[in-house]
Amino acid sequence: MSPRKRQLPEIPPELVGTVHITPIDAIYNWARKRSLWPIFFGLACCAFEMIGTFAARFDPSRFGMEIMRASPRQADLMIINGTVTKKMLPQVVRLYNQMPEPKYVLVMGACAISGGPFQEGYNVVSGIDKYLPVDVYVPGCPPRPEGLIHGILTIHAKMERESLRNLRWYKKGEVPEPIPVPELGPDLVDWRLTEKIEAMQEEVVPSQVE
Amino acid sequence: MNESIGSTTDIVTHLQERFPDAVQPAPAPYQGILVAQDRLVEVATYLRDELDFAYLSSVTVVDYPQPLNGMPACYDVVYHFFQGRGGPLTLHVQADRENPVVPSLVPLFPSALFQEREAWDLMGVRFDGHPDLRRILLWEGFDGHPLRKDWKEVYYEEEHKPFGSRFPDGRPVPAESRSPFGDNLRYPPGWSPRDWRPLVDVWGYAPHDELARQEDPNHPADRVVLNMGPHHPSTHGVLRLLVTLEGERIVKLEPMMGFLHRCHEKIGERNVWLGNIPYTDRLDYVCAMSNELPYVLAVEKLLGVEPPPRAQYIRVIMAEFTRFLNHAVSIGFTGNDLGIYFTAMLYALEEREHILDLFEMVSGSRLMCNYMRFGGVAHDMSEEAIALARALAFERLPRYLDQLESYFTDNELFKARAVGVGVLPPEMAVAYGCTGPLLRASGVPYDVRRAEPYFAYDDFNFDIVVGQNGDVYDRYLVRVGEMRQSLRILQQALNRLPDGPIMAGRKSATLKVPAGESYGRIEAPKGELGFYIVSDGGPNPYRYHIRAPSFVNLGVMGEICWGHLIADVVIILASIDITLGEVDR
Ligand code: SF4
Numbered sequence: 001m002s003p004r005k006r007q008l009p010e011i012p013p014e015l016v017g018t019v020h021i022t023p024i025d026a027i028y029n030w031a032r033k034r035s036l037w038p039i040f041f042g043l044a045c046c047a048f049e050m051i052g053t054f055a056a057r058f059d060p061s062r063f064g065m066e067i068m069r070a071s072p073r074q075a076d077l078m079i080i081n082g083t084v085t086k087k088m089l090p091q092v093v094r095l096y097n098q099m100p101e102p103k104y105v106l107v108m109g110a111c112a113i114s115g116g117p118f119q120e121g122y123n124v125v126s127g128i129d130k131y132l133p134v135d136v137y138v139p140g141c142p143p144r145p146e147g148l149i150h151g152i153l154t155i156h157a158k159m160e161r162e163s164l165r166n167l168r169w170y171k172k173g174e175v176p177e178p179i180p181v182p183e184l185g186p187d188l189v190d191w192r193l194t195e196k197i198e199a200m201q202e203e204v205v206p207s208q209v210e
Numbered sequence: 211m212n213e214s215i216g217s218t219t220d221i222v223t224h225l226q227e228r229f230p231d232a233v234q235p236a237p238a239p240y241q242g243i244l245v246a247q248d249r250l251v252e253v254a255t256y257l258r259d260e261l262d263f264a265y266l267s268s269v270t271v272v273d274y275p276q277p278l279n280g281m282p283a284c285y286d287v288v289y290h291f292f293q294g295r296g297g298p299l300t301l302h303v304q305a306d307r308e309n310p311v312v313p314s315l316v317p318l319f320p321s322a323l324f325q326e327r328e329a330w331d332l333m334g335v336r337f338d339g340h341p342d343l344r345r346i347l348l349w350e351g352f353d354g355h356p357l358r359k360d361w362k363e364v365y366y367e368e369e370h371k372p373f374g375s376r377f378p379d380g381r382p383v384p385a386e387s388r389s390p391f392g393d394n395l396r397y398p399p400g401w402s403p404r405d406w407r408p409l410v411d412v413w414g415y416a417p418h419d420e421l422a423r424q425e426d427p428n429h430p431a432d433r434v435v436l437n438m439g440p441h442h443p444s445t446h447g448v449l450r451l452l453v454t455l456e457g458e459r460i461v462k463l464e465p466m467m468g469f470l471h472r473c474h475e476k477i478g479e480r481n482v483w484l485g486n487i488p489y490t491d492r493l494d495y496v497c498a499m500s501n502e503l504p505y506v507l508a509v510e511k512l513l514g515v516e517p518p519p520r521a522q523y524i525r526v527i528m529a530e531f532t533r534f535l536n537h538a539v540s541i542g543f544t545g546n547d548l549g550i551y552f553t554a555m556l557y558a559l560e561e562r563e564h565i566l567d568l569f570e571m572v573s574g575s576r577l578m579c580n581y582m583r584f585g586g587v588a589h590d591m592s593e594e595a596i597a598l599a600r601a602l603a604f605e606r607l608p609r610y611l612d613q614l615e616s617y618f619t620d621n622e623l624f625k626a627r628a629v630g631v632g633v634l635p636p637e638m639a640v641a642y643g644c645t646g647p648l649l650r651a652s653g654v655p656y657d658v659r660r661a662e663p664y665f666a667y668d669d670f671n672f673d674i675v676v677g678q679n680g681d682v683y684d685r686y687l688v689r690v691g692e693m694r695q696s697l698r699i700l701q702q703a704l705n706r707l708p709d710g711p712i713m714a715g716r717k718s719a720t721l722k723v724p725a726g727e728s729y730g731r732i733e734a735p736k737g738e739l740g741f742y743i744v745s746d747g748g749p750n751p752y753r754y755h756i757r758a759p760s761f762v763n764l765g766v767m768g769e770i771c772w773g774h775l776i777a778d779v780v781i782i783l784a785s786i787d788i789t790l791g792e793v794d795r
Contacts, residue, residue: 042447044470044791045495049577052566055559070443086394087349088448088469091441115394117489119385120365120480121473122356123348126385126394142577184412185403186353187395194403200390201402 025163032076032102033064033156039075039095040068044082046109046142053145063152072098077155079148080132083111083118084125086188090181096132097178101169104158105134106151110141117141125188131179218242221261221299229253237280239726242300250303251313254289258318263291263299264640265656266319268729268757269326271333272744273359275307279725279746285310285335288742290729290757295661298729305335314340321643324765325757332357332475347468347794349412353398357476364389364396370750371480414466418454421462433461436776440469444547444780447790449764451783455776463771463779465764470794478754483509483584483723486754490741491578493756494792496539497532497735499569501792502582507664508730508741509584512723515715519708521586522666527599527703528569528581529665529732530696534607535565536735537647537689537696540787541614544686547780548627554617561610564602571595584721586713596704603700611693618686628683632770632782635680642766645759646737648786651688652680658733669706670699682785722749736760736787756795760788 008021042050053060060066069075072095084092096105107128110116115126128134135158138151164170183189222243225233232249236242245253257263268290274281284304291299305312314337315322326337327346334355337343344350354361365385367373376382386392415435422433439450448469454462474493478486490505491498503525510517517525538558545554566576572595573579573588581588591599618624634644636652649656657674659667675691677684725747731740737759744753763786771782 040443041441044447044472045492045577047447048495051555052559052562055563056556057560057563083470083472085469085471087471088440091469095441115385117492118472118474118477119394120363120367121477122363122394123468123471123473124394126365130393144576183408184349185351185406185408186398186401189403189406190391190393190395191403193391193395196391197397198402198404201397201400 025165028164029160029162033159036063036065036077036104036152036155037067037069037075038065038077038079039072039099040070041079041095042081043084043088043092044109044111046081046111049142049145050079050081050108050148053148058145058149060149060152063149063156065152072096073100075099076102077104077106077152078132079106079108080112080128081108083116084128085123086125087123087184089125089131089188090183092128093131093179093181097181101176102167104136104155105132106136106138106155107134108138108140108143108148108151110139113137113139131182131190218297218299225253225256228256236300236302239279239724240281240300240302241727242298242302244302244304247303247305247312250301251315251318253301254315254318257291257299262293264294265292266290266315266321266643267292267298267731267738268740268742268755269315269322269329270742270753270755270757271305271329271335271357272753273333273357275359278752279744283307285333287312287329287335288727289315290740290742292661294656297662300727300729310335311338312336313338314343316340319643320641321762321765323642324761328761331355334358344414345468346466347471349468350414351408351412353396356473363473363476364394369480370748371482371485414452414464418452418462418464421454432457438779445783446543446788449783449788449790449793451779453776453779458775458777460771460774460776460779463768465767467761467764467790467793470790472791472795474756474795475754479751481751482749483721483751486751487582488578488580491580492791493758493795494734494736494739494760494789495577496789497536498577499579499581500529500532500732500734501739502579503529503665504730504732504734504739504741505743506582506584506730507732508728508743509723511728511730512726512743512745513584513721514724515585517586517665517714518711519666520590520710521712521714523703523707524572524587524591524712525582525665526667526670527591527700527707528572528579530700530703531565531568531599531602533735534693534696534700535562536787537693538562538610538614540735540784541618541686541689543787544682544781544784545618547784548624557610557614561607564598564606568595568598568602571598583713583717585715586711590712591707596707599700600704603697603704607693607697611690611697615690619690624686625683627778627781628686628785629681630679631682631774631778632785633679633681634766634770638766638769639680642769643762644737644766646733646735646763646787647685647688647692648737648763648766650675651677651684653678658731658738662731664730664732666703667699670702672699682781685785685787722747723751731757734759736789736792737763739792756792758792758795760786760790760792761795764788764793 118124136151136154180191232246236244272286287303289301331345418435434455436453439445440448450466452464490501493501542555542558570576573581639649639652655674672695723745727744740757742755746752
């Protein structure tokens with residue numbers, strides 16, 4: 001007998017078969033992963049392949065997730081399915097901030113991973129991971145539905161390994177900071193870069209005056 | 211038409227006689243006419259009223275920093291006009307490089323409404339007299355006009371692909387290393403975010419707020435400004451609609467786009483000719499296969515090659531399967547937006563999977579097929595693929611269509627929501643440059659497959675389906691009718707599929723295209739999809755412009771929604787049938 005099993009309390013004989021005892025993490029993670037609700041969110045071509053995945057042939061209800069929520073407040077998985085443009089990025093970040101913890105981000109397709117075929121475009125964000133924390137990357141252009149399902153199962157595997165004891169959103173006193181929402185200026189304005197931009201400008205401006 | 215004028219050459223001669231001091235033929239490799247800037251409105255009025263060129267299809271700008279192909283250094287504004295039949299009349303207007311201004315054609319042709327805004331946004335050419343010349347794909351405040359030749363991206367490497375860093379034996383360098391921020395970002399010199407606030411009305415609320423303040427004394431209901439999208443389950447992607455409401459009625463509706471603007475045209479000018487084919491797939495991702503056709507058609511016109519009959523038939527087969535697929539999905543989405551939720555869509559997606567299986571069989575990829583080549587198609591259709599296509603066209607899809615009709619056509623609930631909603635009068639449809647089922651549902655029998663036949667479409671018997679009332683219900687009926695006609699074409703094509711080669715000439719990755727311009731257009735499922743290309747004789751396009759049906763069709767959205775309930779907006783949008791990849795490019 002493992003030491004852990006020995007610590008479990010004795011079940012009274014009249015309840016054997018009715019009551020089961022399991023570690024809280026196992027049951028909690030099982031419930032979470034079997035009710036993963038993605039946000040209904042379509043960015044580009046990959047979104048259409050995602051809709052195809054969520055239809056009858058590939059049937060993700062096998063994994064407890066056929067329901068997509070249009071509201072970020074009810075969702076716990078964000079599938080970034082397509083090219084994120086600079087014009088769209090503020091909305092994407094805001095939606096992410098509005099999702100309740102614990103939340104996961106699955107990045108689908110080359111565009112969202114790195115900009116993909118459109119990387120050098122002046123309106124394209126080269127990789128959503130520069131702004132949001134990403135859990136799983138699914139490469140492809142577009143990834144096949146099987147690929148997307150594999151990505152979702154990988155998130156399930158990740159959830160299974162998590163424990164209530166060390167997840168940050170269950171710790172006392174720790175409130176996850178929202179990600180600063182970028183603004184649209186002369187180019188995309190990423191507030192985290194303020195100091196770097198100013199330092200750069202000091203370098204640039206004198207040389208231009210000369 | 212009051213005189214019988216036949217070919218384009220005759221029209222050019224006729225216009226020259228009529229306007230001797232304003233019109234001259236365009237310089238050698240170009241087609242059509244060159245019009246003096248200050249006489250443009252006059253010539254365009256004459257074209258529309260006397261010569262029946264009622265349909266301004268595309269407006270775009272080509273940037274010539276140096277003289278090229280006989281064009282002086284200028285911004286060349288290019289218009290494509292069409293009559294009910296036949297090819298384009300191309301009109302060039304040269305705008306000054308220092309201060310590019312041309313008169314706006316919006317008062318004559320409202321179809322220029324969005325296209326002129328796009329040209330201003332990306333090329334910086336002002337259209338004098340445009341009622342609302344704001345940026346459309348980018349945002350107010352963006353630094354520069356990116357399609358100009360001297361505007362370089364942050365990740366700029368070289369003017370043309372293949373880039374020396376990768377080819378023939380270079381190693382790829384991460385693009386991020388080209389930017390000091392490690393990201394696709396650049397700021398004007400001296401600019402700092404610390405004391406910067408977004409000064410201009412980036413999100414375009416100002417005109418609506420203004421309208422909301424002026425309440426109508428006869429309608430005591432409050433006016434409200436409502437923002438729909440870009441994250442909204444019924445905007446089919448990332449479209450944004452800004453609406454001013456009076457109670458539940460729409461006073462003003464404005465589609466706002468650009469949330470998926472992927473800089474397609476700028477990237478297309480860097481690619482080699484062949485390298486653009488996979489990019490065209492990503493325009494309208496619902497019907498990827500047929501997006502490639504107008505591009506290869508335009509390049510084939512310049513190259514002067516004609517695909518062999520078998521390749522033409524295969525192209526027709528693929529195009530018609532795509533049309534079927536698109537209309538099925540479009541009707542599914544309509545159901546979705548009516549509140550049937552996913553059910554109607556599930557039926558459509560089931561058929562879609564079968565058609566995608568066929569595409570995968572012939573091209574190797576489900577969605578992004580990359581199947582067409584200049585002068586033919588990439589692979590032949592195998593016996594197995596033909597058998598599947600036959601099974602679909604003769605048995606499965608007709609059955610699906612009957613089933614679909616039995617659910618929708620006489621459905622009382624559907625009729626209650628769709629009949630009389632979003633009526634588009636035929637004159638307005640033509641003026642706004644609408645094409646596809648949207649135009650035909652208003653009773654205008656205009657179809658590029660008949661007006662300017664391409665590939666083997668002349669060989670087949672099929673009807674042009676038209677509606678009568680131009681409402682949501684008629685658009686549905688037109689789509690169903692077109693699906694039936696698609697099946698008819700498919701059955702004829704599969705029965706008569708000729709043997710023979712599938713490519714004219716040999717395959718070549720870096721072909722050179724003779725200098726000149728060309729406009730290729732097809733009847734895509736959503737309307738007229740046109741590619742305007744300019745070649746300078748090199749291995750890359752000099753200019754590569756896409757006239758997207760969804761983009762132009764959206765221009766009429768504000769008009770047909772006026773006075774309707776807010777709940778009808780999503781159905782009207784679904785009945786226009788847009789794909790955002792194509793709207794924003
Ligand atoms: S990865 Fe490919 S398929 Fe997906 S959004 Fe980007 S271009 Fe489209």
